[in-house]
Amino acid sequence: MTILDIRNLTIELETDNGPVRVLDRFNLQLAEGEIHTLIGESGSGKSLLAKAILGFINPRWKITADRLWWRHYDLLALNNAQRRIVTGRDMAMIFQDPSTYLDPNDKVGAQLRETIPAGELTGIYLKRRADRQTRAERLLHRVGIKDTKEVMESYPHELSEGLAQKVSIAMAIAHNPKLLIADEPTTAMEPNTRAQIYRLLAKLSAGQGMSILMITQDLTAVVPESQRISLIYCGQLMESGPTEQVMQSPLHPYTDAMLSMSLFNQNAGPKTRLPTLSGAIPTLQHMPIGCRLGPRCPYARRACVIQPPLEKRQQQQYACHYPLWEDSGHD
Amino acid sequence: MIRYTLRRLTLLIVTLWLLTVFLFSLNYFFPGDPLTNMTGIRASNTLSYQLAAEARGFDASIISQYINFVGHFVRGDWGQSLTTQRDVFTDLIPLLGGTLELSLLAMILAMVIGAPLGLYAAGQQRGSMDRLAMGVSLSAYSIPVFWLAQLLILLFAVKLRWTPISGQINPLFDIDVYSGSIIVDILISDNPYKQAALLDAINHLWLPVIVLAIMPATMLMRITRNSMLEVLQQNYIRAARARGLTETRILLRHVLPNAMQPVVRQLGLMFSILMSNIIITEVIFNWPGLGSWLVKSIYERDYPVMQGGLFAFAALILLVNVLVELFHAWRYPQVRKELYAER
């Protein structure tokens, strides 16, 4: 069942040089209990998408969408207060620099305790306080922290990044959210810690049917548990589909390029250059019209100045006029 | 924290020691005879001068002179005034009380006015009230305190006649001086007209307190506003919102404590500024305090008094600064990490 349904979401930022479209008719569907990985280079608007879903909205953004539905709520129709209630109850997010998302002058334990929803506690004050404590400890156990006492008595600056991320996860799952958005949760972490965090997230997802929207920079970071992936380039959705299928037979030239320049490329001979797309990512003020990959795409033709519609082929969605399976299209 | 406290206290002691070295060498820098500068006993008073020279080790090397100086200094023998022949240390205590009374009241008033106004301005960010408040605060910050005092005297004392022009209390009340703080002295005295005396003292007090409070209040306002705006943009505040905490709880538990951090850090600096303003204000209002005493001693070249006044001021400022730093580090633990992790 689809719980998050985004159709043609567009975000425009007001800048001094006029409006800039950072997210251009973006589509995303997320099913219950699914892990969905969103891949995009820095500046492609993926973090903005997360903020738009959660409602961290700056008044200077202009958000329009055909659909921005969370379960049966139309998020764009809710006012701020209602929206905070919905997102606060159902969603949670973890971030890149976990320690900056913890209050530096408050003990970790106190911050963890206050996240536990008051509605789930009963009894007199003292009992509720004791319950909070035990539930906080249990949360830390669930994210794999054994020495709960020491962690709870520390200040955020005394924790390592990995530990701080585990604490953030514990805080995020405190009210059993239906959706967890993980925005590059393991950047700048050691591979060991990174693996731990990913395993933890996968386990939580499987254990309680929590959907996870994982946001990463490159294909190598896609975890095996991820059912679907989406690729985003400069605010436009390029391709989306089941992980295996997209990796095996990409339909979009961008996905193809990403795969061939990553470590998955088995065809590259020893000591040869990895193939890359020519050119560089355009700046926000100077986006090409139509398909934004156009100027860099090896298969671009005249039609590419018109933005291609999203098409579907065997569960794989792609936005390209000349997808790779039409052999006739390429030299 | 213990380690940090010890470090700060050691630094304080070292600084105070350096201060005594400086005071000792001042006696040689000042024009005239070092022994006279130190004790206030003139060479014309041959017998006392001889005795003092012996007691202070002036027949021996400069090292033993210094050791004797510190010995006398610690015992509270700070010499006698060159003009009044009164003991410096006994004179100093009530004057210190007078200065502390003024500065404490001004500091409290500044906090009561400044911090809430800063919070209010932050709430109106970029609105017209915010701009107005910031403009007024920058102007008030630029007014030289001696001009401000004169303007307020002109307005309240000369034109409106609400308050006397200068002094601490009407001398007719004849309050005995114990602590120097006029309010405390009135409260512990057995004067039959206690109530009237108290009213009179407050009538004398409010104008200098306002003059002194304006500058720290405007500083506080600016710092509070800026740090408030800064904290509101922090990730942890947004994360707290995303977690669905109530707005009141976020404000009380996360925004305010963090916004107050720069304010606490600046309290020491604010106290220093207050102290330099208090010197001038005491002179204008004829307030019996350390500042007017020090300035008078400079006019009269009364070197023992000058030393006493300088030491009292410097020690007071250093002490307040260390206390503020200790409180800051105790309340805001991540400061300690920055201090330990010296590169």
Add this chain to the structure above:
Amino acid sequence: MQNANIYFQQREPSPLRQIWLHMNANPFAVVAFYILALALLVMLLSPVITPYNPDAQFTDAILQPPSWDAQGEITYLFGTDDLGRDILSRIIAGSVYSLGYPLIAVLIAALIGVSIGAWAGMSRGVQSSTLNHMLDVILSIPSLLLALVIIAILGPSLINVMLAITLVLIPQFIHVVHNAIYDERYKEYVTASRLNGVNRWYMLTRVIFPNITSVLVMQTTFALSTAILDIAALGFLGLGVQAPAPEWGTMLARSLDQVYVSPWMMILPGLALFLTILSINVLGDSIRAAIAERVRNS
């Protein structure tokens, strides 16, 4: 217009230029800039434009109110003081003492302080940390008190006041420059130049210095307002510039006894002092805001 540049290039203005642009956008800063420029002009031209000799006493016009008062006369625009001296002339002539001398003191202090600060910032270890602790202590003592100590040793006179103010300002400059260099020293771009084998002099003047100029400009405005205030305060206490000289603080001290009869003697020089300090502070504040904005954008 046809542009020869095909690619639109966004040029980053230099740090100082960015601050200038930021200030131009703020009307208060522009006004402050003009006031300060006017004050400087008046100061430079003061021997020429004073209507009367500032020390001349007109015995027939003692305590004349300013010209806008009912009893005022246009011959003495701002009125006269208790000795019959023209207040306008005295304020104009006073700008040399109250703005010119502080300016010189700040420049000398900046020269000495920046050199020592740069040396200290580039050195490391005990040398630098001892210096830092010493400076922290000295800076916690208010500048006026330090100046008072120096005056107490040397005795009140114009030269000694200048000396005192300069000496008091030097530690502030050392502290600011030292800290600014210290913060820059471990940044990646400095490490990169170090790896390029740049020598210390080049590193200091060409690599680090351009990046701390804005901090320095801010410190200079701050020092200037401190210097003006302290010289006026010392003059007010009678420990600075001595009586007949038309220094604004000294004029205010004289007006203290006259405040009942002739408030203009107090209000006008004070206003000159206030406007000068305010315009410097507004400039300093907008520079601070510009720096903060730059840091936020980068």
